[in-house]
Amino acid sequence: MDPYARRVIEPVQFRNPFLWTAVIRGYAIEGKFDEAIAMYGCMRKEEITPVSFTFSALLKACGTMKDLNLGRQFHAQTFRLRGFCFVYVGNTMIDMYVKCESIDCARKVFDEMPERDVISWTELIAAYARVGNMECAAELFESLPTKDMVAWTAMVTGFAQNAKPQEALEYFDRMEKSGIRADEVTVAGYISACAQLGASKYADRAVQIAQKSGYSPSDHVVIGSALIDMYSKCGNVEEAVNVFMSMNNKNVFTYSSMILGLATHGRAQEALHLFHYMVTQTEIKPNTVTFVGALMACSHSGLVDQGRQVFDSMYQTFGVQPTRDHYTCMVDLLGRTGRLQEALELIKTMSVEPHGGVWGALLGACRIHNNPEIAEIAAEHLFELEPDIIGNYILLSNVYASAGDWGGVLRVRKLIKEKGLKKTPAVSWVVDKNGQMHKFFPGNLNHPMSNKIQDKLEELVERLTVLGYQPDLSSVPYDVSDNAKRLILIQHTEKLALAFSLLTTNRDSTITIMKNLRMCLDCHKFMRLASEVTGKVIIMRDNMRFHHFRSGDCSCGDFW
DNA sequence: TTAGGGTTAG
Numbered sequence: 001m002d003p004y005a006r007r008v009i010e011p012v013q014f015r016n017p018f019l020w021t022a023v024i025r026g027y028a029i030e031g032k033f034d035e036a037i038a039m040y041g042c043m044r045k046e047e048i049t050p051v052s053f054t055f056s057a058l059l060k061a062c063g064t065m066k067d068l069n070l071g072r073q074f075h076a077q078t079f080r081l082r083g084f085c086f087v088y089v090g091n092t093m094i095d096m097y098v099k100c101e102s103i104d105c106a107r108k109v110f111d112e113m114p115e116r117d118v119i120s121w122t123e124l125i126a127a128y129a130r131v132g133n134m135e136c137a138a139e140l141f142e143s144l145p146t147k148d149m150v151a152w153t154a155m156v157t158g159f160a161q162n163a164k165p166q167e168a169l170e171y172f173d174r175m176e177k178s179g180i181r182a183d184e185v186t187v188a189g190y191i192s193a194c195a196q197l198g199a200s201k202y203a204d205r206a207v208q209i210a211q212k213s214g215y216s217p218s219d220h221v222v223i224g225s226a227l228i229d230m231y232s233k234c235g236n237v238e239e240a241v242n243v244f245m246s247m248n249n250k251n252v253f254t255y256s257s258m259i260l261g262l263a264t265h266g267r268a269q270e271a272l273h274l275f276h277y278m279v280t281q282t283e284i285k286p287n288t289v290t291f292v293g294a295l296m297a298c299s300h301s302g303l304v305d306q307g308r309q310v311f312d313s314m315y316q317t318f319g320v321q322p323t324r325d326h327y328t329c330m331v332d333l334l335g336r337t338g339r340l341q342e343a344l345e346l347i348k349t350m351s352v353e354p355h356g357g358v359w360g361a362l363l364g365a366c367r368i369h370n371n372p373e374i375a376e377i378a379a380e381h382l383f384e385l386e387p388d389i390i391g392n393y394i395l396l397s398n399v400y401a402s403a404g405d406w407g408g409v410l411r412v413r414k415l416i417k418e419k420g421l422k423k424t425p426a427v428s429w430v431v432d433k434n435g436q437m438h439k440f441f442p443g444n445l446n447h448p449m450s451n452k453i454q455d456k457l458e459e460l461v462e463r464l465t466v467l468g469y470q471p472d473l474s475s476v477p478y479d480v481s482d483n484a485k486r487l488i489l490i491q492h493t494e495k496l497a498l499a500f501s502l503l504t505t506n507r508d509s510t511i512t513i514m515k516n517l518r519m520c521l522d523c524h525k526f527m528r529l530a531s532e533v534t535g536k537v538i539i540m541r542d543n544m545r546f547h548h549f550r551s552g553d554c555s556c557g558d559f560w
Numbered sequence: 561t562t563a564g565g566g567t568t569a570g
C-alpha cells in the first residue's frame with residue numbers, strides 16, 4: 001500500500017470505504033491519476049467494497065485523462081457493483097464519455113439512466129453544442145421538462161459558438177420571457193452573438209442587457225472581454241479601448257481581444273505595444289490566440305521584421321508551439337510584402353501538414369502580386385483541401401485575369417461549373433439611425449431610394465474626378481470593354497452603400513459600411529477620395545479587416 | 561456529487 005495512504009488510513013478506521021475514497025479523490029484532484037488508480041487496486045485487494053462516490057472520483061479522473069478504455073472499465077465495474085444508484089454517478093459517466101470525445105456512449109448512458117436531472121440533460125446538450133451539432137442539442141433541450149439558467153445558457157453560448165448568432169439571440173429572448181434571469185455567462189454569450197452580427201444596433205442592446213443585469217465591464221472580466229471583442233467587430237475600436245481602460249481585472253482574454261481588435265483596425269503599433277506591455281509588465285501569459293493577434297497586427301501593416309521576431313519568440317521565449325494558424329499569419333505577412341518564394345519555403349518547413357488557411361494566404365498574396373506560377377502551386381493544394389469553397393477558385397481566376405490570361409480564366413470557370421459551385425453574391429450593408437439595416441447588392445435597383453442613390457453616385461464621381469479619380473479597370477476580372485468595366489465598378493455594393501449613407505446621415509457622423517467579400521482596389525481608392533471631398537470618416541469592414549478613411553487617407557496606409 | 565464561460569488565421 002502507498003505509504004502515505006497507510007499513514008492516514010491505518011490508524012483511523014481501516015475498513016471504511018469513504019476513507020479510501022477520500023484518498024483516491026485527493027490524488028485525482030492533484031492530478032496524480034496513477035496513484036489514485038493504484039489506491040483503488042489496494043482497496044479492492046483489501047476486499048473493501050467501493051461506494052458510488054469512489055466510482056465518481058475514478059470516472060472523473062478518467063475524463064480528465066481522456067482515457068476511454070479505463071473509463072469503460074470503471075463504467076462496467078460501477079454498474080456491476082452499484083448500478084445507477086445515484087443520478088450524479090450517471091452524470092459523471094456522461095461527463096467522462098464527453099471528455100473522451102465519445103458522445104454516442106454518453107448518449108447511451110443518458111438513455112439508459114433510470115432517473116435524470118437537469119444536469120444530465122445540460123451535460124449532453126453542451127456536448128452536442130461543442131461538436132457543432134446544434135440540431136441534436138436543440139431537440140434535447142426542447143424535451144427537457146424544466147429548463148434552468150445553466151441549460152438556457154448552454155443553448156445561447158452553443159449557438160454563439162457555432163456561428164448562429166441570430167438563434168443565440170432568440171434563445172436569450174425566450175429565456176427572459178420564461179422568467180429566468182441571465183447571469184454573467186449568459187450575457188457573455190449574448191454579447192458574443194452580437195459581435196458576430198457586427199451591427200451597432202445589436203451592440204447597444206447588448207450593453208443595455210449587461211447594464212440591466214448589473215454586470216459592469218470594470219468589475220466583470222468576462223463581460224468586459226466580450227465587449228471589447230464586440231465593439232471591435234462592430235467597427236467601434238475606440239469604444240473597445242475605452243472598455244479596456246475601464247477594466248479593473250484583466251486576463252489573457254482581455255488582452256488578446258484588445259490586441260486582435262487593434263490589429264484588425266490597422267493599429268499595428270498600438271497592438272504590438274500592448275502585446276509587449278502584457279508580456280513584460282504583467283504576470284499574464286500569452287496564449288496561442290494572443291500570438292495570432294500580434295502576428296496579425298504585423299501582417300496587416302507589413303511589419304516583416306517585427307513579425308519574424310514575434311514568431312521566433314513564440315516557442316523560444318514563451319513555450320507556445322506555433323500552429324497552422326500562426327503559419328497562416330506568417331505566410332500572409334511574407335506574401336503580402338511580396339516575399340512569395342520565401343512564404344512558399346516557410347510552408348515547406350512546417351512540421352504539421354498545412355491546411356487550407358496556409359495555402360489560401362499564399363494564393364491571396366499571389367493575387368496581390370500577380371504571380372500565376374506560385375498561385376498554381378497554392379491552388380493545387382487548396383483545391384484538394386477545400387474543393388467546395390468557391391472563393392479559392394475566384395482567387396486563382398483573378399490571378400489569371402490580372403495577367404491577361406483569359407484562357408486560364410475560362411479553365412477555372414469551367415472547373416467551377418463542373419463542381420456545381422455557386423458564386424457568393426456580393427453584399428454591403430449599413431444600419432441607419434433608426435437601427436434599420438439596409439442591404440445593397442451589385443447594381444440592384446430595388447431599394448426605394450435607388451434613383452437618388454444613382455444621382456448621388458454620379459455627382460460623387462464628378463467631384464472625385466476633379467481630384468484625379470480614374471476608375472481602376474484592372475479591378476474588373478472580366479474580359480469586357482472598358483466602358484462595361486466602368487459600369488460594373490460604379491455599381492459595386494460598397495459604393496451604393498456609401499451613396500445611401502451620404503444621403504441619409506448627418507453632416508458630421510461617421511459612416512460604417514460592412515461587406516461580405518474583399519473590397520477591390522477601385523473601391524478603396526474611391527473611399528479614400530470620398531472621405532476627402534465629403535469630410536466624412538468612413539469605416540469600412542470587408543471580409544478581412546477594417547479600413548478607416550479620413551481626409552483622403554486610409555488607416556491601412558494602402559497596404560492591405 | 562455531477563452542468564453553461566468571453567478571444568483565432570486566408
